[in-house]
Amino acid sequence: MKASLRQKIIEVCDEKIAKKGPTVGLSFYAFFANKNDNPPLLMEAAQWWIVTHELDHFEKAVKIKAMVEAMA
Incomplete structure (x- = not known):
């Protein structure tokens, strides 16, 4: 996965978690x-x-963020 996409995913996850909490x-x-x-x-x-x-189509943002960060 491109570094730019990894960064974008982390940023979006952070934004969603900050706005709606860790269960978003x-x-x-x-x-x-x-x-x-x-x-x-x-x-x-x-x-x-x-x-x-x-x-699944919808997954927890904290899970996705952790998966992407583990790739780095």
Whole structure:
């Protein structure tokens, strides 16, 4: 996974956790604008989320953040 995508995921998770608490869930779409302006990056996130890790559509932000941080 690209470093820029890892950083974006961590930032979004931090924002969601700060606003809604540690039980907040999100999908990989949370890391992108409503307008799909970067299809290759969206597909990279989808591949990691769905194929590589077989995650549910919604997962806890703290779980996703921990998984991404463990990659570094």
